Each structure stands twice: as C-alpha cells, then as structure tokens.
Amino acid sequence: MAKRTRATKSKTQGDDETPIGFKTGDSVALFVTCLVDMFRPSVGFAAVKLVESRGGEVAVPRAQTCCGQPAFNSGDRDTARDIAKQVIAAFERYDHVVVPSGSCGGMIKKHYPELLADDPQWAPRADALSAKTHELVSFLYDVTGMTECHETFEGSVTYHDSCSGLRELAIKRQPRRLLESAGVNIVEMKDSEVCCGFGGTFCVKYPDISNTMVGKKTGNIAATGAGTLLAGDLGCLMNMAGKLRREGIDIEVRHVAEILAGMTDEPPIAGSHEDHDGGL
Amino acid sequence: MSSRDTILATIRRSLDATPGDRTRAATVASRLADAPSGIIPARGQLPDDKRIKLFAKMLEDVSATVERLSDVNDLPGRLAEFLKGHNLPPQIVRGEDEMLSTLPWKNAKTLEVKVGRADGTEMVGLSRAFGGVAETGTLMLASGPANPTSVNFLPEVHVVAIRAEDIAGDYESVFARLRETYGTGNMPRTFNLITGASRSADIEQTLLLGAHGPRRLHVMIVG
Amino acid sequence: MEITSPSFKDNARQAMADADLQRALGNVEKGFIEKRAKVVAKLPEFEDLRDSARDIKNHTLAHLDLYLEHYEKKVTEAGGKVHWAADAEEARKAILDICKSVGAKRVTKGKSMISEEIALNAAMEASGMEVVETDLGEYIIQLRGEHPSHIIAPAVHVNKDQVEADFRRVHSQLPPERNLDAPESLLAEARGILREKFLSADVGITGANFLIAETGTSIIVTNEGNGDLTQILPRIHIVIASLEKIVPTLEDVSQILRVLARSATGQEFSVYTTLSTGPKRAEDPDGPEEYHVVLLDNGRSSMIGTEFQDMLRCIRCGACMNHCPVYHAVGGHAYGWVYPGPMGSVLTPSLIGVEKGGQLPNASTFCGRCESVCPMRIPLPKMMRHWREREFERHLSPSAVRWGLGAWAYAAKRPKFYQLVTRIGALALNLASRNKGALRWWPLAGGWTKYRDLPAPQGKTFQQMWADKQKGARS
Numbered sequence: 013m014a015k016r017t018r019a020t021k022s023k024t025q026g027d028d029e030t031p032i033g034f035k036t037g038d039s040v041a042l043f044v045t046c047l048v049d050m051f052r053p054s055v056g057f058a059a060v061k062l063v064e065s066r067g068g069e070v071a072v073p074r075a076q077t078c079c080g081q082p083a084f085n086s087g088d089r090d091t092a093r094d095i096a097k098q099v100i101a102a103f104e105r106y107d108h109v110v111v112p113s114g115s116c117g118g119m120i121k122k123h124y125p126e127l128l129a130d131d132p133q134w135a136p137r138a139d140a141l142s143a144k145t146h147e148l149v150s151f152l153y154d155v156t157g158m159t160e161c162h163e164t165f166e167g168s169v170t171y172h173d174s175c176s177g178l179r180e181l182a183i184k185r186q187p188r189r190l191l192e193s194a195g196v197n198i199v200e201m202k203d204s205e206v207c208c209g210f211g212g213t214f215c216v217k218y219p220d221i222s223n224t225m226v227g228k229k230t231g232n233i234a235a236t237g238a239g240t241l242l243a244g245d246l247g248c249l250m251n252m253a254g255k256l257r258r259e260g261i262d263i264e265v266r267h268v269a270e271i272l273a274g275m276t277d278e279p280p281i282a283g284s285h286e287d288h289d290g291g292l
Numbered sequence: 293m294s295s296r297d298t299i300l301a302t303i304r305r306s307l308d309a310t311p312g313d314r315t316r317a318a319t320v321a322s323r324l325a326d327a328p329s330g331i332i333p334a335r336g337q338l339p340d341d342k343r344i345k346l347f348a349k350m351l352e353d354v355s356a357t358v359e360r361l362s363d364v365n366d367l368p369g370r371l372a373e374f375l376k377g378h379n380l381p382p383q384i385v386r387g388e389d390e391m392l393s394t395l396p397w398k399n400a401k402t403l404e405v406k407v408g409r410a411d412g413t414e415m416v417g418l419s420r421a422f423g424g425v426a427e428t429g430t431l432m433l434a435s436g437p438a439n440p441t442s443v444n445f446l447p448e449v450h451v452v453a454i455r456a457e458d459i460a461g462d463y464e465s466v467f468a469r470l471r472e473t474y475g476t477g478n479m480p481r482t483f484n485l486i487t488g489a490s491r492s493a494d495i496e497q498t499l500l501l502g503a504h505g506p507r508r509l510h511v512m513i514v515g
Numbered sequence: 516m517e518i519t520s521p522s523f524k525d526n527a528r529q530a531m532a533d534a535d536l537q538r539a540l541g542n543v544e545k546g547f548i549e550k551r552a553k554v555v556a557k558l559p560e561f562e563d564l565r566d567s568a569r570d571i572k573n574h575t576l577a578h579l580d581l582y583l584e585h586y587e588k589k590v591t592e593a594g595g596k597v598h599w600a601a602d603a604e605e606a607r608k609a610i611l612d613i614c615k616s617v618g619a620k621r622v623t624k625g626k627s628m629i630s631e632e633i634a635l636n637a638a639m640e641a642s643g644m645e646v647v648e649t650d651l652g653e654y655i656i657q658l659r660g661e662h663p664s665h666i667i668a669p670a671v672h673v674n675k676d677q678v679e680a681d682f683r684r685v686h687s688q689l690p691p692e693r694n695l696d697a698p699e700s701l702l703a704e705a706r707g708i709l710r711e712k713f714l715s716a717d718v719g720i721t722g723a724n725f726l727i728a729e730t731g732t733s734i735i736v737t738n739e740g741n742g743d744l745t746q747i748l749p750r751i752h753i754v755i756a757s758l759e760k761i762v763p764t765l766e767d768v769s770q771i772l773r774v775l776a777r778s779a780t781g782q783e784f785s786v787y788t789t790l791s792t793g794p795k796r797a798e799d800p801d802g803p804e805e806y807h808v809v810l811l812d813n814g815r816s817s818m819i820g821t822e823f824q825d826m827l828r829c830i831r832c833g834a835c836m837n838h839c840p841v842y843h844a845v846g847g848h849a850y851g852w853v854y855p856g857p858m859g860s861v862l863t864p865s866l867i868g869v870e871k872g873g874q875l876p877n878a879s880t881f882c883g884r885c886e887s888v889c890p891m892r893i894p895l896p897k898m899m900r901h902w903r904e905r906e907f908e909r910h911l912s913p914s915a916v917r918w919g920l921g922a923w924a925y926a927a928k929r930p931k932f933y934q935l936v937t938r939i940g941a942l943a944l945n946l947a948s949r950n951k952g953a954l955r956w957w958p959l960a961g962g963w964t965k966y967r968d969l970p971a972p973q974g975k976t977f978q979q980m981w982a983d984k985q986k987g988a989r990s
Binding site: 044046048049050051052053054056057072074075076077078080082083084085086087088089091094095098175176179180205206207209210211212213214215216217218219220221222223224225226228250251253254255257258278279281282283284285 | 524527528531840841844845877878879880881882883884886887900902903904905906907908912916920923924926927928929930933934937940941950951952953955960961962963965966967968969970971972973975976977978979980981
C-alpha cells in the first residue's frame, strides 16, 4: 500500500484551495442529501460512524433540505441561489461539511461560488463553505488521512464512478484504496467512468435515452460477475439498482459508505427484507 | 453599411471596444510581430542523430517507409531500386528543385524523369521537402516550380527527399525558416504538412490507405 | 436543411429503435475513445497544450475585429479576395456569384460543416451546377441524400453493406458482377470515380480549420487528400469559413494543431495539413488562378461578450460527441440540425434560436465527460445550463416541469415543512412497496418506472431517526 503524505493530497482539477487540516474533535456537519434522507438513512448513519471513527464531532443541522441542484440544473437560478444561501447559513459555523454524494458535494463546492459570485455579501461565504466541504470518501482519505478500513467484507464488488464525484471532485482512487484495505476484491467493469443515465431530472425528462444508458451500464455490471455494485451517489445507485432489479439481475447494490462502515444489515438498495434475511 | 462594416461593428460592440483604440491595436501588432512560441513538447528536442531517428520512427508508425542515404548522389540509383522492388514502372515526375536537378540521373539509366507538374497519369512523384519535424514525423513541402503541389497528391506513390539538416524537432523551427525564406508574413501558395500516406476511416471506422492521395509514402533522408 | 431539433425526443426514440444505426454507433464508442486516450498518454505536455490553445483563442476573440482586418489585408496582398457574409444567404450568394462568373458546371467540395450550415449544396444544385462531395464519408451521404451525423466522421451512421448497396445503385456504369465485399474495394471504386471529377471540376470549395491573420492563410486538415485535390486542380478555389476560425500566427496554430488531431481521431497528426495563401503565383506550374474566402458570421459576432462566447473557441474536433453517452445512444441525426453532440447542444440554440434548439441543451446528464476531453477546455455543461436558464427566464420550459419545480422549491425553502412532507412520502412509498424493496409503478413517476423499479425508502427519514436518536441519548 502506498504511503500517503500531505504532499500527495489529491487535488481536484483547477482547484487551488489549500489543504484544510483536520484534528480530532473538529466539528463536522453532515449534509445528508435529500435522497439519503428520504430513501436510505442507513447511508447517513454509515457516514456518521465513519466520521466519528476519525475523531470528528458530527452535527446534523436541521435546516437542510436539498442542495438546490434540481433548480440549478433546470435553469432556475433564483431558487438555486435561495437554497444555496439557506445551506450556507446552516453549515458555515462548522469546521467541515461532509456530503455522502459527489453530486451534492460538487454543487456546494463548485457551483455555490459560481452562483453567488456577483453577490458581495454572499460570495465570500460561498467560497468559505466551498473550501471546507468534502464528499465523504474524499474527506476520510484526503482530509483526515484515513488509509485503512478496519471492516472486512467478503466477496467481490464492482465500482461505478459517479460523474460529479469523478470529474468535479477527482474521486477515483480514494474509495478503491479504502475498499482494498478492507480486503475487498474489486472487479472493474467496462466503462466504469461512463454516466449511468441518471442525471437528476434527466432520467424522467428523457426516460428512453436514460434507459439506453442504464441498460449499457447494467450489462457492464453483470459482465463483471461481481456480487455487489458500489458507488458514492445514491441517485446513480437507485437508477442502477432499479434497472438491475427490473432486468432480474441478482446483484446487491450499496453505497460505498455502508461497506466502509461495516453496516450491511439493511437490505441492499431495491432489495427486500425477505430476500436479505433469507440469505442469512 | 456593408456586411463587412456591420460584422466588425457588431464585434466591437460585443467587445465593448472602440475603433482606433491604440492599446488594442498595439497588443495585436506586437503579437503578430513577435509571434511568441507556446509550449514545445520535449519529445523532438533531441541531438541530431536521435532527432533523425525519431523522425524516421514517427513516419514508420504512420505506415511510411524510410531509407537513409549518406550521399545525395546515390538517390537516383536507390530510387530506381525502390521502384523495381515494388513493381513500379521506372518513371517519375518531379519539379525543378535545385537539389533534385543536380543529381546524376544518368546513373539510373532505366529511369524516365518528367520535370514539371503532375497530371494524374504518373505512378510516382518525387518531391523535396522544405523541412521535416521529428515530433510527429511530418514533412513540410512548399509549392512552386521547384516542387509543384500536384506531385504531392496525384501520383499513386509519393517519394520525398529531405536533407537531414532540414529535419527540426518542432513545427515552429521550420516555420521560422519559412519566414526567413519567404519574408515575414509571406507564404508560398501552398505549404503542405504531410504525415503518412493518404487514408480514410469513413467506412465503419476501418483504416484504409490510399483514399484520394498517394497510397504509399516513401521518404529518403539524405546526409 | 430542414430543422427537426424540436422533435429531438421522437428522433431519439426512432434512432434507438434503428438496429443498423445502433450497430454503426458502436464504432464510435470503441474506436475514437481508445485511440485518443492512447495518443494523449504519449504526450506529457498535452494538458498544458490545452491551456495554451484555450488562451490563444481567448486572446484572439478579445481582439477579433483587429485580427480579421489584418487577415483580410494579408489575403488581399497575396492576390486573394475576402467576401464578408453576415448570414447564410449572403454566403450562398457570394459563392454562387463566383461560380457563375466563370460559368462553372462542376464543383468539387472538401468537407465543410459551414457549407452544411448555409445549406450550400441545395442552392448550387438549384442553380444547375453539379456538386460533388469528395471526402469519402461526405460522398457516401451525398449518394444517400443524407446529412452528416458527426462533424468529423459524417457517415459514421452508415454500415459497410449500406455503402455497397449505394455504390451499386449509383455507379451503374460499372459491371454489376464486380466484387465489393472488402472495404478496400469500395474505397478504390470511390477513388476512381472521384478522380475524374477532381480533374474536370471548374471550382473547388473547401472549408477551413484555421485562418492565420499573420499571413492571410487558410488551413485544412484532412487524412484523405481530397481537400488538396479539390483546391489545387480547378481554376478557382473558394474557402468557406466562419470568422472565429482565425488565429494570430503560425506559432499559435502550431499549438492548436497539437491538440486537434489527437482529440479528433487519436492521431499524432493528421496526414495532410495544408496551408493555402492566395492564388497560384505567376511562376507556379499548378494551383488555382483565383482564391476567394467567404467569411461567415451568421450570429457568431453576437455571441461575443455573452455567456456563450467560450463556444467560439471550438475547433470542431468531435471529441465531445465521441465521448458523449447521449450521442452514443441516439447518434447525430437525432439532434435535428447541422451540429450534433454536446458542441451542437450549445451551438445550435445560438444559431437557430432557443425556441427551436432548446431541447438539445436539456438532453444532457451533465456528466461532464465532454468538457473533460475538450481540447479547448470549453465548459460545455455550464453553457448548456445557461441555455436552460434562458429558457426558464423566457418561460419556454414545459409547464409540468415548471409546476413541479415550483412545488419542490416551495418545500425546499421551508425545512420544517419539507421534513414533514418527506416523512410522509418515505412512509407512503415504504408501505406501498409491501416489503418487496422496490415499486414497479408509482403515480407521477412513470418516467422512472417505465424502465426500472423504484427502490423503496427504508421507512423513516434520516432527520426523523437522527432526532429520535438525539432524544434517546438525552433521556
């Protein structure tokens, strides 16, 4: 396993932020994300467990709903700005903000500063929040220096690189390193960096194209023979899990945090209690 | 207003620029005069021998054939051998290039040499390159009576002679020499950068050689 | 050409149901991506060259008026003529007038997307001229009566068997029993037919990848050599180029050429990069007697200074569409006009209006793969989002979308209310799933459940469970 020093801290493309130090006892606000909040709280609890394992004091601000991306990507900048301000106000008092999603993390980190750039009052606040916001796995690996995962996981997994995490936040090797340290056998799928066709509102606005895209993805997933599909974004995971299930392909789908935190008691995404318990 | 004036006025309005703005004009004038080089890849920046080897290798990577002649006077004989070896008729067309014109063509007795432009009936054209670029194995040919452009494209086989000392590491070095030869801001009518033989991948993305230009490119490095 | 961009969804559905097309599109996904990745990995300076290329174009666009004036001066000095065309009609007229001035009957053409943009072929044919596309891909689609489906591989949607059938249909003067099984034989046949056309053409029209201000030069970049035969053999060479093609110097174009072929076809360098300046000189034994450049604006000058200015850096390499999963799914024709893929999704609304082209910037997941490979670092997803903003401002988005967004925004801005709604929603969906883990159908989620199951929520929301946990910890 390669030794990691501060100097090798992964930086996102075009991002000239200075590394933020992390120390035990730092306050870490969890931005749960709307999908995790409503569909899969267990991912939120896995995130809490992981951050606490690194010595962070986790807080969950009540005044959070969504990062505003649906409005931003639908061209409704005013609503996106209102929500951005709401998030900034609720989260800026903490030392770090952690998001179990590259997409929502990218929204806060990359797009809030862009959205509020012309607002003299809010622009510095957006920049400050951006600098201390991290996607969960990147936070663990790049910021807290976590290199080993002490949980164990039997079986092979394949990992889908969600687009925003990969291209906006340069998340690629971090989850793989941590999974490998837990003894996970990663079988890479063909085109792991190609979009699964979720795209937020895209999948309901262009269901046919989205279906073609996710169909290619599930084909590549199935071809690996892996027992579990992992990714870092619940939107993509629900899309792929929903398609795999519709196609009758029996692969467990989980958020990477669940494996890293050793929290696999809940049935997988789109999996039932009956099947899951029956397997035990 | 003419379309020219309308277009320029729209651009100036979009740029928030005033006609006759001296600062902008000076910026443009100095850029054109200085022609700053940008990033030059390290790949071609090699000592003579290695640079020539890279040039040959890059050409071979694009399906060209390359041979090296220590003496320019061997060119006619070697060319005749090349043609024979590839079952090509002993006939070539070439321009009035000084280097090519002073070669001992009588040494290759069987070779029929037509001097002038190509008309599409010739199988083999011979040109001399103005320069070469090792970075990508690129030949640079200037049009004119010395090397008519039609010779580069109409024959089935294109043979290009180039002096070793004319092979540079990068495009910029040859362009600098071009400015010296033709005067700053001036160009020959056609300046061809040629990197391999004609090809097409328009049918199912399958690469095929000999689309419209020469099917084969043979390069003779002299010296 | 007819604009079908507003029916993008229907076009896409048809394309995805077309087995031949889907087979052909497989070639895009395979070839281009691997080749580009390989050749880029071989050049350590590639990323820096992308920055350099971007900076050159930004500088040029900031001084576009001045570089264009200098360019025109140099073209004139070299004996050529620049024709400024504000729109497609002026460009067509300029070209037709030149052709008529010499009584042109046969015109050969190199590949030019600008020619597609101004619908040149139809206009020339209407004037009684024979127009021959000489790029193999363009020739194939001309025989088929189609338009390009890709900006550098115009016939990428056509399979070999279809080409053979077209050649047999059109080249009826050749023996019907000839063998055309191998792709090589198809190429050889096209070469033979087109060679005659090259030699007998009165006018040759090419596009331009670049125009150089320093020297008044136009540049074409090809692999076949068809553009060269098009421009050196006829009496007249006409270049049709849009005005953002200009770069200051030979050094500048060298920078951009280093990223062009690598991004486009995955070659280190294209086979033929040809710099043309003016007509043939008095002593030249070949080359055209007249050299004309038709410089097209067609709305581009108005893009400067807007959030779409960066699009004018585009060098038409096609890397964005080669890497686009939406393009891979639907192909180029579904986009409904000249420019497909991500670059088309940004450029099309600029050129034909957002009312007609608005579907295109919406049909993206913003996966960002296009921007990650764009040699000119054009922020394509960002500009597609800007189009969505223009649509939203002008109330052009569908009312269902606006209504849904409005309801969602109302809740998202009121955390307490939002948390109540999501608690109810999570519980309702969970109950409806009846412990199966997913739903096959849900009202208003038809777009989702048509093709996939909807994973069921676990039951309670995170906020609810977290609050319970905090309460438990306190008591």
